[in-house]
Amino acid sequence: MLNLSIQSLSSHLEKKTFSSVELTQFYLERIKQYNPSLNAFISIDEAKSLSMAANADELITKGQKSALTGIPVAQKDIFCSQGWPTTCGSKMLKNFIAPYDAMVIEKFNEVGAVNIGKTNMDEFAMGSSNETSYFGPVKNPWDLDLVPGGSSGGSASAIAARLAPAATGTDTGGSIRQPASLCGFTGLKPTYGLVSRYGMIAFASSLDQAGPMAISAEDCALLMNVMSGHDKRDSTSIQRDKENYASKLNSPIKGLKIGIPREFFGEGLDSSVHNVIDSAIDEYKKLGAEIIEISLPNNHLAIPVYYVIAPAEASSNLSRYDGVRYGYRTKEYDDLMDMYFKTRQEGFGEEVKRRILIGTYVLSAGYYDAYYLKAQKIRRLISEDFTSAFKKCDVIMGPSAPSVAFNAGEKKEDPLAMYMQDIYTISTNLAGLPAMSIPAGFVSNLPVGLQLIGNHFSEAKLLNIAHSFQQNTDWHLESAKGFE
């Protein structure tokens, strides 16, 4: 049951082996049982989920069913969901009940998917370990002493412990792929602009992108079919014909040209992770792929550039939290200024404040050219590296993260060490490229993710490449002990 694909669950719903209400109850029970130890969910609303499931059952009876009808989906708490608390992992939004639905939520509602709960996350999606959440850290189901990765750590933990068959995440610098790697499942960050940011609480608007998190590439394809699409309410949403991401899953990959960037295998990569990635690439060779060595010479600049651009955009986006229109307001204050200062001191956590301050600094008079403009120029160099690489290969492969999951608390007080977690993921956000992480093996019983990076709008191809691997390996079906 726990490893069934979305397609199998869906055909059971159709055949009425079980109803959506029963399926939803099954997962709600699992959440009740395991969430106290994992802290993967910030809010659960049984009545709401079950009423959505009952509606889905009606649709099924009426024959108005599509691929996701009646399927429980865990939603990252960054997506505004009407009538649900939407906290973004922050004290600032602790009591915020969204007055409208994000486009992503709207799309899932339209097809009759069931919202099974809102998942925990790093505060305002800033973090790589899910330790910055106001609602407490999330645990990794593979080992409760370890972090699940972040910022989509709650969704990651929920998928890994099979508390939901599917989840959503967002990825600004690696927040879908790094937790997918650390928790051992499949995650996709689409091309920038493919999934609408409407109603998705903003962190760094030129980088933020929502995507699916699930057991397999096939499941991710079905989720993408629902999530993607143009939305005029997001000015950066791409105008493009809707694609069927599941249509090419079974295309042959013989002759596929895989680019291996030497910069992804140098210093900083754990040697056991290196070995797992090598074996995964060997598997692709067996499937008929050709390996080409490539170079992304500016990749080492991705982290410095990101830590200018993302905080700069965040400092602007987060200026809206002023204690006036919604969100937290400090209790005692002398005047308006004092109210702003104390509200923001008390409402934001440490990491968020750090990033707002960095962002304010790099945008401030006298520093704009040296930092922000400079970062935007190097962003182009990083993007051009990929343009050159894709002239030689169809897909780029390497590790998703430099190591397996690490101990809670290990990097919390050392932002620089934490930032290095995203060394292989950030450059694709800067270039707006789609990328996936798929389970590729284990190091000391902890999962390792293989990253696949494609050219703009090559999601269907990436999913096909991932699916081929998953037809020939079982790594994605391994699940954490104690949660079977």
Next chain:
Amino acid sequence: MAIGKKDIEKIAYLARINISQEESKKLENKLIGIMSLIDKMQEVNTDNIEPMAHALDVSQPLREDEVIESDLRKNILPLAPETEECLFIVPQVIE
């Protein structure tokens, strides 16, 4: 360009965030570390390179300026920390 106590005071003011003495000390070390990471950018020659603001280099689309939403006041006002009738209440600004 090392960041110091004065800079932190200034940017905290610009960002409208109170920073206690204690926080400031801790923050200074961390910000120095982050800025030294960022300063790696300065080694790169970026003459004649166009800044990149959008990953796909597309321009902002235009749309008709139409009224598309009804009055949302009753949905939005209850979210505010303090309101009166149809107004957001803030500490007095004008004498």
